[in-house]
Amino acid sequence: MCGIVAAASKFNVINILSDGLKHLEYRGYDSAGIAVIQDQKINRYRKEGKVVELTSSLTDNINATIGIAHTRWATHGKPSEENAHPHVAEENIAIVHNGIIENHIEIKNKFFKNTTFTSETDSEILAHLINHFAHKNNTLDSVHLSLQEIKGSYALAVINKKNPGQIIVARNGSPLLIGIGDQTNYIASDAHALIEHTNKFIYLEDGDLATITFENVNIFDKNKNKISREIKKSNLSLKSSSKEGYEHFMIKEIFEQPEAVKATIQDRIINNAVPKEILGPNVEKYFSKFKVVQIIACGTSYHAALVAKHWLERLAGIPCHAEIASEFRYRSHAVQKNTLLICISQSGETADTLSALRKVKNEDHYVGTIAICNVPESSLARECDSTLITHAGPEIGVASTKAFTTQLTAIMLLVIVLGKNFEITKDLEKSLCKQLQGLPEKIKSTLALDAEIAELAKVFSDKEHALFLGRGSHFPIAREGALKLKEVSYIHAEAYPAGELKHGPLAIVDENMPVVAVAPNNVVLEKLKSNLEEVKARGGKLYIFADKKAGFKNDDISQVFEIDAPMNPVAPILFTIPLQLLAYHCAIIKGTNVDMPRNLAKSVTVE
Numbered sequence: 001m002c003g004i005v006a007a008a009s010k011f012n013v014i015n016i017l018s019d020g021l022k023h024l025e026y027r028g029y030d031s032a033g034i035a036v037i038q039d040q041k042i043n044r045y046r047k048e049g050k051v052v053e054l055t056s057s058l059t060d061n062i063n064a065t066i067g068i069a070h071t072r073w074a075t076h077g078k079p080s081e082e083n084a085h086p087h088v089a090e091e092n093i094a095i096v097h098n099g100i101i102e103n104h105i106e107i108k109n110k111f112f113k114n115t116t117f118t119s120e121t122d123s124e125i126l127a128h129l130i131n132h133f134a135h136k137n138n139t140l141d142s143v144h145l146s147l148q149e150i151k152g153s154y155a156l157a158v159i160n161k162k163n164p165g166q167i168i169v170a171r172n173g174s175p176l177l178i179g180i181g182d183q184t185n186y187i188a189s190d191a192h193a194l195i196e197h198t199n200k201f202i203y204l205e206d207g208d209l210a211t212i213t214f215e216n217v218n219i220f221d222k223n224k225n226k227i228s229r230e231i232k233k234s235n236l237s238l239k240s241s242s243k244e245g246y247e248h249f250m251i252k253e254i255f256e257q258p259e260a261v262k263a264t265i266q267d268r269i270i271n272n273a274v275p276k277e278i279l280g281p282n283v284e285k286y287f288s289k290f291k292v293v294q295i296i297a298c299g300t301s302y303h304a305a306l307v308a309k310h311w312l313e314r315l316a317g318i319p320c321h322a323e324i325a326s327e328f329r330y331r332s333h334a335v336q337k338n339t340l341l342i343c344i345s346q347s348g349e350t351a352d353t354l355s356a357l358r359k360v361k362n363e364d365h366y367v368g369t370i371a372i373c374n375v376p377e378s379s380l381a382r383e384c385d386s387t388l389i390t391h392a393g394p395e396i397g398v399a400s401t402k403a404f405t406t407q408l409t410a411i412m413l414l415v416i417v418l419g420k421n422f423e424i425t426k427d428l429e430k431s432l433c434k435q436l437q438g439l440p441e442k443i444k445s446t447l448a449l450d451a452e453i454a455e456l457a458k459v460f461s462d463k464e465h466a467l468f469l470g471r472g473s474h475f476p477i478a479r480e481g482a483l484k485l486k487e488v489s490y491i492h493a494e495a496y497p498a499g500e501l502k503h504g505p506l507a508i509v510d511e512n513m514p515v516v517a518v519a520p521n522n523v524v525l526e527k528l529k530s531n532l533e534e535v536k537a538r539g540g541k542l543y544i545f546a547d548k549k550a551g552f553k554n555d556d557i558s559q560v561f562e563i564d565a566p567m568n569p570v571a572p573i574l575f576t577i578p579l580q581l582l583a584y585h586c587a588i589i590k591g592t593n594v595d596m597p598r599n600l601a602k603s604v605t606v607e
């Protein structure tokens, strides 16, 4: 959460900073700010709200070869100009920070009892602390001394007007990378912000500090010993970070799903089989040892985890637990021997998921760790034994769409591989491979429902509440549909396993409560039909997304949308698509900010 971009150049950096902020806006959009050193002074520009509020207020007379910038997702202190970064101390030091300084009050009491702070943030303390040490030390030492005092997480960039050519950066727990250019070097929270300038990146590790000028980059470990880090070439393209004619990233990303799923299975299915080598060389560490799987994830990725649990148990006979990472990390577990840990995360930087991984990965009962992740250079991908990359490409819309369906695709590949030592037979492997290969075309035909769902949204978008129902591996899909609707259209939505309806939720069903049902043609179809009759009997209006062969018909109360999802395990992937479209079209009618819904951010790098 929060995005940082900075640059040291021979030339004016203002456009690099403004454009970089636009690319990072998905990380937070409560306020934005820039600080540059110009004419030996720190000049600061800040605005509450979206990046455009800031950039449209900037005048042409900014000409600076060094600068830092920030887009904020508020944690400590409300969204306001005063709380916007950069924060400054005595007009000497300016900082931008992503993370949380947990002991900011203690530091304030220890060093700054009589200092006036101008914001409610935890971050401002860093500017004062660095300035305090900078009276007697150079900037690198001042940052280093300050970091000894603080507890918490940070990606930090600092400028000091006394060293007008240098930026100091530090990372612990929040992502930060350095972009290497020609007569310009860059810093950013992720590569999107810089890809139009360079494709050469150094990914900093926790504990790293670095000094950056337009011609040099020096990296130090936490004891200030000089170290070297590899420069990696990124395959990101500018194209993947643009809307390419679509009105919003969300709809672009929904329509990219056939290609994204295709890319995720590409080269991983060979002769109707999935080789275990897709998990890399470390697969041997755990492959023949694990007996049970524990999955952790947050948000949409947790819904993928719930589907994974169904598939692992039903198809492969592998016992599996799935838990929300923020819950998992703070409770004690009765861990079974030979547990394999799987972490699912689009970004690979979600603080709760990373902390949960770090908490348990070295415990005796865990035999290995696998990441299912969309960002190969992320902390999660680096820290797990094996990584199965989802090739969704960059996902910019805050509400996750193609990341989810590619996670499910990767999970199915993983189920096939892990199940080889359990109950996945050659025949089942072949059948699952064929189903995966058929998915891109089936997703395309499901996307053809777009116009019909846009019509449905016209009667749906004025509702205040909605109930989503599903059973089995489609209950997580109902949850995901409800989450999408909440996130982008702000309609309150809840998901229930359809069989639970009679234990409470039925009480809120009336003619004003739309009920959305996910109805595949599977073993619980008849049970689901009975549950839906209970809704009809109470006057509830039903919108049923059903397999063509499930036998549902339109009537006064029910409207049926047919999905070509044969009775097979990959059906949850197909049933996800219309629910994404429903959320999108409701949001459009309601006029919300679809790609940047209020109060949310895409990458949650704080607890």
Ligand code: G6P
Pocket (backbone or CB within 6 Å): 298, 299, 300, 301, 344, 345, 346, 347, 348, 349, 350, 353, 398, 399, 400, 600, 601, 602, 603, 604
């Ligand atoms: C945020 C995003 C969600 C995402 C969740 C987990 O809440 O808005 O879309 O599902 O984080 O993120 P991850 O990157 O770990 O999948």
